[in-house]
Amino acid sequence: MALKDDLTPMPTERGQICLCAQFAFVRNLEGMPFPDRMSDAARRRRSKEVIKRLQACALNFLDLTDELEAFNTHLHVMLLTAPESRLPGYALLYLAKPEGVEAPLWCEVMGANHLAFSVIASARQLSPADYDRLAEQLQRFVDRLEPVLNFARTEQLGYLTRQLTLTGSGFRLRVWLHLAGLMHFDHLRELENAANFSELRIDTNNDTGTQTPPGALCILFNGRSLRYNAVEETRTLQRFLGSIIRQERNARERVLVEEPYVLLDIVSRLQATLRVALMITPDELSDCLSDFHLAWDLGVISPKHRPRSLPPMMTALTFDDNHLSEPICRDLLERAYLPEAVRSFPPWFKAAARATWMRNNLDFSLSRDFKRRAMR
Amino acid sequence: MKCEICHKNEAETVLFRDKPGKGREELYVCRACAEREEAFGQERGIQVAAMEFSPDELPPGVNPGLPPGGDDEGWSPPKPPPEALNELGKMFGQLSSLLSEAGGNPDEARCPKCGQALEEIRASGLMGCPKCYEVFREAIAPLLAELNDCTAFGGTFGVAKQASGRERLQALKAELAEAIKREDYATAKRLKAEFEALKRSLGGAEGAPGGNYGA
Ligand SMILES: [Zn+2]
Ligand SMILES: [Zn+2]
Secondary structure: OOOOOOOOOOOOOOOOOEEEEEEEEEEOEOOOOOHHHOOHHHHHHHHHHHHHHHHHOOOOOEEOHHHHHHHOOOHHHHOOOOHHHOOOOOEEEEEOOOOOOOOOEEEEEOOOOOEEEEEEEEHHHOOHHHHHHHHHHHHHHHHHHHHHHOEOEEOOOEEOOOEOOOOEOOEEEEEEEEOHHHHHOOOHHHHHHHHHHOOEEEEOOOOOOOOOOHHHEEEEEEOOOOOOOHHHHHHHHHHHHHHHHHHHHHHHHHHHHHOHHHHHHHHHHHHHHHHHOOOOOHHHHHHHHHHHHHHHHOOOEOOOOOOOOOOOOOHHHHOOOOOOOHHHHHHHOOOOOOOHHHHOOHHHHHHHHHHHHHHHHHOOOEOHHHHHHHHO | OEOOOOOOOEOOEEEEEEEOOOEEEEEEEOHHHHHHHHHHHHHHOEEEOOOOOOHHHOOOOOOOOOOOOOOOOOOOOOOOOHHHHHHHHHHHHHHHHHHHHOOOOOOOOEOOOOOOEHHHHHHHOEOOOHHHHHHOHHHHHHHHHHHHOOOOOOOOOOOOOOOOHHHHHHHHHHHHHHHHHOOOHHHHHHHHHHHHHHHHHHOOOOOOOOOOOOO
C-alpha cells in the first residue's frame, strides 16, 4: 500500500529551512495505568479494546500494526514512536481522510500514552493561517471522540498525560528546522534563549550539551501545555518561526558574502569525505547532508555536475541505525568488496552502506564562479 | 551481587532479553557491561532498563515484580520513553537535583493504583497513571508551576465532562431504541457497536438492549 508522503518531493524554491511540522494531541483513558506501567498482557488486551472503541465511532481507521516493519522507513512513521520504544500492544492506525481535517491522520495506541493523534505536514508548504487551521481541525476531531472514550482529565489540570510537560492541553506542535547558518555563527544559544522567552523550546537533539546538533537539525516545540490551548500555542510558535526563518536566511547569505573562503573550505571537505570515507555514522551523514544543502541553497554547486534532485534533508533520519534495514544495506553493498568482519558486524555494515549511499547521491562539483570569488 | 556478565564488578542495573517462546530473562550487570550491551546488544535482542536503583537498594517490602495493590494491569519495569530522555530528561534531572539541594527528602511514597514512586516522578517527570495526579497532587504542584508558570489549566475542554460512562450507556440505549423504532438500521448498527464497546470497557453487567433489528 502506498501512503501519501508529502515530505519527500524535492523543494523547488531555493532554501530549505522549515522541513516538517507535526501537530499532536495525546489523550489517556480513565481508570488504567499509562502503557509502560501495564503488564504486556494487559497492554495488549487494552489496546484491542481501545481500537474497538475507536472503530465504534465509525472511523475507518486502517490498522497498520501487522505491517509496521514495512512502514518503519516512511518519513511520517519515523517521527512517531521509534521502533525500539514500541511496547507489546502498540498499534498504529491511519486515516487517509479524517472527517473535518484536511490532512491524513495517524493514531498511535499504547505508545507513551494511551492515545496520540498526529497530523504531519511539510512545513515549507504551510502558511501561517494553515498552522492555526490544522491545530483547530485536529483539536475538533479529538474532541468529538471524547464522549465515547472518556478521557482522563480534571478541572484543575486539564487532560492528564504520562509526561508532566504535556498535561493540560495534551498538545504538542513540533517543527523540524535546518539551521546551518545560525549554527555556523554559533547563534543557537541565543536562539534557545529567545525561544524560552516566548515559552517555546528548541531541541538541539544532542546529549553532549554543545550547540552543534547533528546536521544542524533542530526541533522547535511548545514546551508548555497547562496555561494555553492548542490554537494559542500554535500562534505563538508560528510567529516565532517567522523570525527564525528570517534570521537563518540572513545568516546563510552572510556566509556566502562575507566568508566565501570559509564556505569553500566546508564544501571542499565534503567532497573529500565523499571521495574517501568507507564508513559513515548517522551523525556524520546528517552533517554531510547539511553542508550539501547549504551549498545547494547558496548556489555554489555547479549546475553541470550535481545530483539530478536534492535529497531531502530528513533523509538522514531514514539512515540512522534504527531505521536502516538489512535489505537496504545488502542492496547498496551488492557489489562492494567488504572484509568478513565488516559484513558480520551490523554497526560497521550499516556504516559502510551509508557511505555508499552518500557517494551515489551527493556527488557534485563546485561552480567555477564561486571558486573564483572565494579565491579572490 | 556480582555482575552476571563479567562476574567481577558489583551489579548496578538490570538488562532484559526476550527469548522467543521463553519470555523475559533478567541479567543483573555492572555499569560497564550495561553500557557495552546498550551499544551493541540490540542486535541480540537485549534491552537495557534504566533503573534508578540497584536491586539491593530497593526499599524494604517493595517487590519490583508486583504492584502493591495486586492490580490486574500488572507492573512492568520502568523504561522512560525516548521523548523523556531527549527533550525533558535533562530538565527534570536539573529540577530533581534542585529539589534535593533544597533539602527535600527523597520520598518513598508510591501510587496505590500503579505503584509509581514519587521519587521516580521527580527524577523523570513521568507519571504512572491518572490516579498519580491525585495521589501526588501536592508534590507535583511545584514541578508543574516551574514548568508552566501557572498552576491551573487555562485551556479549553472538548465537551462538557460526561457524568459517567454509565450515563452515556443509558443515553446510547435510548438512542438505539429510537433508531430501531424508526427502522433506521444503519444507525442502530453503529449505536449497538458503540454500546457494546462502551459496556465492555466499563466491565459492567448492564443488559444489552435486545430485539432483533436486522443485520
Ligand atoms: Zn560486568
Ligand atoms: Zn499511579
